[in-house]
Amino acid sequence: MWLGVVLSLSSVMLDHTSKAQYYIVSDQKIPSIYTVLGKQKLKHGSSANNPKRSHAMYQYAIQGDGDGMVDRYTEYLIQNEGFVRNTKIEEGGYRFTVRMLEREEEYGRKTIIMLSVFGDQLEVSLSCTSK
Secondary structure, eight states, X not given: OHHHHHHHHHHHHHHHHHTOSEEEETTXXXXXXXXHHOOOEEEEEEEEEOSSEEEXXXXXXXXXXXXXXXHHHHHHHXXXXXXXXXXXXXXXXXXXXXXXXEEEOGGGOEEEEEEEEETTEEEEEEEEEOO
């Protein structure tokens, strides 16, 4: 019985997270996949914080063109949120894509977003570091 309650609560929490308008890392608000691309099935989410680095990761089950989704989300962040591509880390292949975006913040902080598509999964990894 308790297992059913725990599974039910985690399902509700993931559904709530999948509809979040923003990812929040440290004090940075970044428009989410849901905001830019619409509803996607969130499979897993996690976060960790310490004084020098905050990190969050979201993994989605996707259907359709994962590469196109990454391209649309990347362009949105570049045009509307002040991110730039880090071309040192940009890979692609059959059902495999990696993009890295960076944004310099005040006081020497940096926000980094890594977008990865592997088959039918999209992973959004965000970190905010300080000097």
